Amino acid sequence: xxxxPLPPHLDEFLxxxxxxxxxxxxxxxxxxxxxTWYLWEGGRVLVNMEGSRKRxxxxxxxxxxxxxxxxxxxxxxxxxxxxxxxLEPDPDLEGIDRLSRHYMGDAYSARDQRRVNAWIxxxxxxxxxxWRPWEQPD
Amino acid sequence: xxxxPLPPHLDEFLxxxxxxxxxxxxxxxxxxxxxTWYLWEGGRVLVNMEGSRKRxxxxxxxxxxxxxxxxxxxxxxxxxxxxxxxLEPDPDLEGIDRLSRHYMGDAYSARDQRRVNAWIxxxxxxxxxxWRPWEQPD
Numbered sequence: 504x505x506x507x508p509l510p511p512h513l514d515e516f517l518x519x520x521x522x523x524x525x526x527x528x529x530x531x532x533x534x535x536x537x538x539t540w541y542l543w544e545g546g547r548v549l550v551n552m553e554g555s556r557k558r559x560x561x562x563x564x565x566x567x568x569x570x571x572x573x574x575x576x577x578x579x580x581x582x583x584x585x586x587x588x589x590l591e592p593d594p595d596l597e598g599i600d601r602l603s604r605h606y607m608g609d610a611y612s613a614r615d616q617r618r619v620n621a622w623i624x625x626x627x628x629x630x631x632x633x634w635r636p637w638e639q640p641d
Numbered sequence: 642x643x644x645x646p647l648p649p650h651l652d653e654f655l656x657x658x659x660x661x662x663x664x665x666x667x668x669x670x671x672x673x674x675x676x677t678w679y680l681w682e683g684g685r686v687l688v689n690m691e692g693s694r695k696r697x698x699x700x701x702x703x704x705x706x707x708x709x710x711x712x713x714x715x716x717x718x719x720x721x722x723x724x725x726x727x728l729e730p731d732p733d734l735e736g737i738d739r740l741s742r743h744y745m746g747d748a749y750s751a752r753d754q755r756r757v758n759a760w761i762x763x764x765x766x767x768x769x770x771x772w773r774p775w776e777q778p779d
Binding site: 570579 | 672
């Protein structure tokens with residue numbers, strides 16, 4: 504699998520508010536998946552979770568994650584990013600608000616949640632466009 | 642997480658040709674994710690891979706998978722299925738043709754590939770509809 508940085512056309516793709524699914528590891532070593540908002544920023548990925556989510560504990564115990572991002576209009580274009588997540592509290596809801604503005608155009612509606620950021624450093628990636636590696640812009 | 646069977650509204654949802662992402666386990670124990678076609682049939686999930694995909698070897702070594710299925714029009718509705726996959730060869734391309742007809746309306750175009758089916762038995766699941774468990778039909 505290629506190493507970062509990603510080529511410009513994938514950087515552009517990842518900057519859109521796309522659907523994504525993140526995988527982490529359960530305590531028994533099995534995979535856990537969940538749909539998620541993400542933000543692509545300077546080659547890292549930000550996701551944000553409610554503090555009570557099991558996923559927070561999973562990532563704390565083992566930071567290895569993989570996230571597959573699909574095109575909003577065309578899920579046959581997709582990019583997978585593999586890396587390690589670092590948790591940090593989001594006491595002012597700055598992280599979740601940034602995500603919510605990116606996807607919904609407005610700050611996050613629930614203001615009484617304890618939220619946690621996870622910043623993912625990318626170690627490798629791969630990309631597909633209609634059953635071929637997405638090596639060039641369409 | 643709830644156990645099977647799934648309620649009828651989720652059975653209906655899973656029967657559509659939805660985008661999905663499957664997670665398996667790499668040899669180092671880290672998660673691997675990939676976008677995938679799937680078929681929901683009698684409470685089991687069929688996916689199909691080209692025989693040379695690393696994912697085939699990953700699943701052979703550890704059958705634990707998790708698959709998150711998102712709505713075609715609305716990815717804020719999603720269902721995650723956790724289970725174990727059993728591999729079987731697909732020498733006549735029957736499996737990949739069924740998937741291709743479900744998603745594309747026609748048999749799979751590439752006829753010279755070695756393909757492998759993976760049948761996933763579901764052990765647990767969870768569902769979300771706009772940030773809440775998707776417990777009732779919309």
